[in-house]
Amino acid sequence: MNLNIRHAERSDKAVIAEIELEAFPIWAEACDYKSAGVATAAYLVDAAITDRLTWTAEADRVVVGFLAAREQDGFLHVREIDVRPAGKRGVSAGV
Numbered sequence: 001m002n003l004n005i006r007h008a009e010r011s012d013k014a015v016i017a018e019i020e021l022e023a024f025p026i027w028a029e030a031c032d033y034k035s036a037g038v039a040t041a042a043y044l045v046d047a048a049i050t051d052r053l054t055w056t057a058e059a060d061r062v063v064v065g066f067l068a069a070r071e072q073d074g075f076l077h078v079r080e081i082d083v084r085p086a087g088k089r090g091v092s093a094g095v
Helices: 010-030 042-050
Strands: 003-007 054-059 062-072 075-083
Touching (some): 010 042, 010 054, 010 062, 042 054, 042 062
Antiparallel strands (some): 003 054, 054 062
16 A cells, blocks of 8 residues: 655544544444544644644545644654554554
8 A cells, every 4th residue: 555644734624533533433442432432622633733743644645544643841742543444454554
């Protein structure tokens, strides 16, 4: 699979939320988490995109995953990484 990794743009917000909700049930099952899934608040996604701390993975020009990070004390920490369940083979490694 040929992936293109790029900084997320504001136009990616809807697809990032969609991917997050698609991936949630897999995480919830693995962690025995019983609550309903919710997407990260739009203002937090906006801030991470503005700060250039969110990247997307594209396959054939379609966003199939993302990585969101935060900076703290001079270090970059991965906050979240999600991929579309149907396209996860090889995407996580690329992101």
